[in-house]
Amino acid sequence: MRNYQLGKILFPFLIILLVVTCIYLYLPKHSDANQTFANKPVIVSAVNVTMQTQSIDLESLGTSRANEAIFIKSAQNDYVTEVFFNDGDIVKKGQVLVQLNSEQEKSAVAELQINLKEEQRQLNRLTELAKSQATAKSLLEEQRSKFEATQVQLASATIKLAEMTITAPFSGRLGQRLISPGAFITSANEITTLDDISTIKVDFNVPEKYLAALKPNMVVTAKSPAYPDITFSGVLSNISSRINPATRSVPVTASFDNKNQQLRSGMLLHTFVKLSEFNAILVPEKAIIPIENQHFVYVVENGLANRKEVTILQRLHGQVAIAQGLSEGQQVVTEGIIKIRPGSSVEVKGDAQ
Structure with a gap:
């Protein structure tokens, strides 16, 4: 026990x-x-930061229009005798497009030309008689009025005759032909369209807060879904004098050289206005560590991760421009940040990019 x-x-x-x-x-x-x-050592990924030139672009959507665009119509009412163009033809200024029946107008001009010659002859005879005081001055003035009236009538008839021949008012590309020979047309009928697309203008809106930064001839680039691999370059050609009170934006226009005729009127374009350029060190956005109102990055130095405070200048599509805190050539950790602390031993995976 x-x-x-x-x-x-x-x-x-x-x-x-x-x-x-x-x-x-x-x-x-x-x-x-x-x-x-x-x-x-903790395995991390890092990049060598470099000084780069970057631009601050203002993005917007715009609609293109031709430099000049009209509907071709006739100033006179008559039958079409000849049509000198086809759909989509490129024409020069003054090129004949349509001929209307002009026989009556030609006869009227010829008759007035004969009458003018006779009025001129009578005016010359009375002028000679007036020198010898053999005729009254009232007859001379009356004849002079007849001569001048005939001149005006001839000028009017000549204009009407010219309007029977329809020409291109400027160089450009024609649209669809809407008439045929033998058709009777009036001033209300559309014959075709004519667009000068050697220069394409794009209208878009810019927020009011950027108004002070806008200047004529600023560089504007544009992208079209029709040409995804092409960037079109132009300049800011007009800044509206008024701001839209409903949208608080200012209408602007950019002009693009269109020698290759790739752009057409009415296209939707993504526009980018280059507001300014600057030189700064760029780091990937994922390398930035925000702590309250401060921003930090891990810099690899002698195999150790040292945390450094940086000042951000601008955020740019996945990149961050650094104003202060980094020097060109330094290695900044981009992956593995959550596994390290200040002073941690690190090993950069592969080559720094």
Whole structure:
């Protein structure tokens, strides 16, 4: 009985002794393992930052229109005798497009030319008689009025005759032909369209807050879904004198040289106005660590990750322009940031890009 009680008393002491012995034997090895783990470099990705020239672009959507665009119509009502163009023809200024029946107008001009010659002859005769006072001055003035009236009538008839021949008022590309020979047309009938697309103008809106930054001849680039691999370059040609009170935006126009005739009137274009350019160090946006109102990056120096505060100048489509805090050529960690702390030993995976 006494041995049993003694065993109960010694048993807890034996357990405690066993635990202390295990801790003693295990702790040095565990500490060594922790030390080894702590000294193992963390694998990260990094980039070498460089100084680059960047532009601040203002993006908008615009609609294109031709430099000149009209509907060709006739000033006179008559039958079409000849049509000198086909759908989509490129024409020069003054090129004849349509001829109307002009026989009556030609006869009227010829008759007035004869009458004018006769009025001229009578005026010359009365002028000579007036020198010898053989005729009254009132007859001379009356004849002069007849001569001048005939001149006006001839000029009017000549204009009407010219209007029977319809010509291109400027060079450009014709649209669909809407008439045929023998048709009777009036001034209300559309004959075709004519567009001068040697220069394409694009109208778009710019927010009011950028008004002070807009200047004539600023560089404007544009992209079209029709030509995804082509960037068109133009200039800002007009800034409206008024701001739309409903949208608080200012209408502007950009002009693009269109020698290749790729752009057409009515196309939707994505426009980019280059507001300014600057030189700055760029880092990927994912490398930035925001802490309250401050921003930091990890810079790899001598195999260690050092946290440095930076000042952001501008955010640009996945890149951040740095105003202060970095120097060209430094390595900035971009991946593995959550695994490191200031002073952590790191190893850059592969070559820094």
